[in-house]
Amino acid sequence: MRALSTHRRHPLAGVLVLLLGLVAVGGLYSALAPRTAQADSAGADAELVAAGRELYLVGCASCHGLNGQGILQSKSGQYGPSLIGVGAAAVDFQVGTGRMPMASNSQQAPRKEPFYDDAETEQLAAFVATEFGPGPAIPGSEYYDIADVSEEEVTRGGEFFLTNCTACHNAVGIGGALGGGRYAPSLEGVEGVHFAEAMITGPQSMPVFSDAVISPEDKRNIYAYLNEVQTQPASGGFALGGVGPVGEGLAGWVAGIGSLVVFAVWIGKHSVRARKP
Amino acid sequence: MSTRIETEGSSTASTKRSYGPLAGPTRWIDDRIGLAGLAKKQMRKVFPEHWSFMLGEIALYSFVVLLLSGVFLSLWFDPSMVEVEYQGAYAPWRGVHMSTAYASSLDLSFEVRGGLLMRQIHHWAATLFLAAMLVHMLRVFFTGAYRKPRETNWLVGLALLQLGIVEGFAGYSLPDDLLSGTGLRIAEGLMRSIPVVGTYISFFVFGGEFPGSDFIPRIYVAHVLLIPGILLGLITFHMLLLVYNKHTQWPGPGRTNDNVVGYPLLPVYMAKAGGFFFVVFGVTALMGALFQINPVWAFGPYDPSKVTAGSQPDWYMGWLDGALRMMPALEFTVFDWTFSLNVFLPGVALMGLLFGVLAAYPFVEQWVTGDKREHHLLQRPRNAPTRTAFGVAGITAYGLLWISGGNDIIATTFGVDFYTITRTLRILIFVAPVLAFIVTKRICIGLQRQSAETVLHGRESGIIMRSPDGAYSERHVPLAPEAAYALTAHDRPDVAALPPATDHNGVAAPHNRVQHARARLSRFWYADDRQKPTADELEQAHAHGHDDEPAPELDSAQEFQGVNELGLPRRH
Structure with a gap:
């Protein structure tokens, strides 16, 4: 106790107390924060559509309706949108990237760990595509197989990307904000098939880029450019999140001016001492 | 004296030996330039010591780094808008048509040896240059170093800051990439928003319709020649004025308004400043090597039809961009002229307002406080609560504009709605500075009271004493006289009294309204301050025996009840 009371006016005491407080709050949060429960996987041996129906009735129908017609609310409009004519591509995108089922009712479904495994996603897609009317099918590998894309095609993809995609998704594909709590998500680590599905189906705020507008070949080129941008070595060092001048300004103030002020204090502290006569 | 004549007369060899090997060359130079007398005086010039006096040095040294790295860049950068087909090292844009300026920026980044490092050092140095100027300006503001006789240097510094911003923006625009073109588009929008003449200005500056092919070569000349030249001249003037006005110092024992206590330029500050130069150079080089910038x-190449999410200017223009993002739509047409006040007010008018207020502040303060004396001793921010509160209110507004400028990045990073941020900021920009002003002023006055109490009673020891009759009190450690002096070396400000309504002849006095306003402002400025303790107060406090170590501060229950919130007995 004596050590505590003698050191409580130490210049670093406040910092220490703050650190302890932060650690305690962080520890409590991680201990008490809610987590998702693990779900049992449905039997994969059943017939695709029948199995998909089972999954749909349990996991989707409460918002999208028993017949996929969607559920309307008198006050706030749609509770869940209609799934009529959305096709297998939309289901594979929304469920395969974990966007559906939504964790909470928010402006936009975020990408997260998928709730259903691949087989279940396939069953759901088959069910929606056969029962709720035809729609875009899951695109084939010609949309995203970039194994033998030439350099010129990458450049062409880059020009398409700059014209059509960067306005929302940012020049290096890290995403950007849209109005009303919506946003263009980051494109980092997006699988080719999901990339193609998003372009075809136009999920959430995204417009549809049909094959008549951008051919499958050009879609593949865009994906190749995206892949090139995201896999090329970070020339010039640590990219500071790739968010541009905001991150750079923060680094300039915190790391740059911050460290220089520390140096200035250090130099200012070390004075020549006046000798006593 | 006589020995010197003797040596001169007898032999030159012995002179050389006694004055060292440099005596010959230096005499040769001095015979022709004759600066030895001046140097002898200035080399021993005394500067006071404090870390905050080195903030301006950061700006100076990063400017040197900017000049050096900029020369390197100018050897390869080609500010031409001639369209070329890129065939350089960066594969994704090979075969794309672009301006020579952008192509040479790519070459500079990927093909010139050390080019990318130099580009990044140049850009980081620019970031630090402007940030250091701002920090230095805040130091000068909050310590009252701009007061007479340094108002001129305050204005020169302000001009440097403005030119620095223009220079930085010009550099940001030069590479002709998508980001810089977007920034230029906004600058063009600001020009056009000026009522009536805006369009003409824009066409004049860009040599026709935006973007045209004239602007990049024009801004290049401004960036490498015109503005750096003016900056260099103004920096020299800034430093000469610093030498002429002498440096301000913190109050302390032996330091008065009429002297400067510190160390001589040679050798102490030559060593310190030289060392600090290498530190600044090192930090800039390290950032250039480790952190990617721009x-x-x-x-990709600029094309007016394209834009990228997360388009932001560099930080020093961020507040202006933020104001544009925050402003509601306000536009009308009178006859055939469009008045885009939604662009003009946050863009052009706000810029004028900020720098106008900054330029006028020293003179307004002089007028309100009536303080026309020379000041060479700095004020602690707490001892000028109103000024400090104004400063913090300004920082708050600036910070909110910054947040607005990065609103999309903040929205995606923290998962907040973009519109909510903008709507909240629209309210906060009016409310928060006022709150910041009130809170800061209260904090300053609280700190003044704490200082006064420390002077009167000494420092709290944390030791609780119990007297024989059971009363508890905390022991105070008496303050060293030097510390007490430093805490009380500032002036006791005079609050201007309201002027009489009539003059001595009973006639209504002219200028009374102005005088009334001044008196009211003066009261607002000073009336709530806790003035430093008077000699009387000090004597009274010491009479209670605080200096005797074991004696408790308050020895009777009666006095304990009779203290005010400052811990001072009420009857004082």
Whole structure:
């Protein structure tokens, strides 16, 4: 106790107390924060559509309706949108990237760990595509197989990307904000098939880029450019999140001016001492 | 004296030996330039010591780094808008048509040896240059170093800051990538928003319709020649005025308004400043080597039809961009002229307002306080609560504009709605500075009271004493006289009294309204301050025996009840 009371006016005491407080709050949060429960996987041996129906009735129908017609609310409009004519591509995108089922009712479904495994996603897609009317099918590998894309095609993809995609998704594909709590998500680590599905189906705020507008070949080129941008070595060092001048300004103030002020204090502290006569 | 004549007369060899090997060359130079007398005086010039006096040095040294790295860049950068087909090292844009300026920026980044490092050092140095100027200006503001006789240097510094911003923006625009073109588009919008003449200005500056092919070569000349030349001249003037006005110092024992206590330029500050130069150079080089800044290749060539999410200016223009983002639509047409006040007010008018207020502040303060004396001793921010509160209110507004400028990045990073941020900021921009002003002023006055109490009673020891009759009190450690002096070396400000309504002849006095306003402002400025303790107060406090170690501060229950919130007995 004596050590505590003698050191409580130490210049670093406040910092220490703050650190302890932060650690305690962080520890409590991680201990008490809610987590998702693990779900049992449905039997994969059943017939695709029948199995998909089972999954749909349990996991989707409460918002999208028993017949996929969607559920309307008198006050706030749609509770869940209609799934009529959305096709297998939309289901594979929304469920395969974990966007559906939504964790909470928010402006936009975020990408997260998928709730259903691949087989279940396939069953759901088959069910929606056969029962709720035809729609875009899951695109084939010609949309995203970039194994033998030439350099010129990458450049062409880059020009398409700059014209059509960067306005929302940012020049290096890290995403950007849209109005009303919506946003263009980051494109980092997006699988080719999901990339193609998003372009075809136009999920959430995204417009549809049909094959008549951008051919499958050009879609593949865009994906190749995206892949090139995201896999090329970070020339010039640590990219500071790739968010541009905001991150750079923060680094300039915190790391740059911050460290220089520390140096200035250090130099200012070390004075020549006046000798006593 | 006589020995010197003797040596001169007898032999030159012995002179050389006694004055060292440099005596010959230096005499040769001095015989022709004759600066020895001046140097002898200035080399021993005394500067006071404090870390905050080195903030301006950061700006100076980063400017040197900017000049050096800029010369390197100018050897390869080609500010031409001639369209070329890129065939350089960066594969994704090979075969794309672009301006020579952008192509040479790519070449500079990928093909010139050390080019990317130099580009990044140049850009980081620019970031630090402007940030250091701002920090230095805040130091000068909050310590009252701009007061007479340094108002001129305050204005020169302000001009340097403005020119620095223009210079930085010009550099940001030069590579002609998508980001810089977007920034230029906004600058063009600001020009056009000026009522009536805006369009003409824009056409004049850009040599026709935006973007045209004239602007990049024009701004290049401004960036490498015109503005750096003016900056260099103004920096020299800034430093000469610093030498002429002498440096301000913190109050302390032996330091008065009429002297400067510190160390001589040679050798102490030569060593310190030289060392600090290398530190600044080192930090800039380290940042250039480790942190990517403005990856022009990622943005692609500029095309007015394209834009990228997360388009922001560099930080020093961020507040202006933020004001534009925050402003509601306000536009009308009178006859055939469009008045885009939604662009003009946050863009052009706000810029004028900020720098106008900054330029006028020293003179307004002089007028309100009536303080026309020379000041060479700095004020602690707490001892000028109103000024400090104004400063913090300004920082608050600036910070909110910054947040607005990065609203999309903040929205995606923290998962907040973009519109909510903008709407909240629209309210906060009016409310928060006022709150910041009130809170800061209260904090300053609280700190003044704490200082006064420390002077009167000494420092709290944390030791609780119990007297024989059971009363508890905390022991105070008496303050060293030097510390007490430093805490009380500032002036006791005079609050201007309201002027009489009539003059001595009973006639209504002229200028009374102005005088009334001044008196009211003066009261607002000073009336709530806790003035430093008077000699009387000090004597009274010491009479209670605080200096005797074991004696408790308050020895009777009666006095304990009779203290006010400052811990001072009420009857004082």
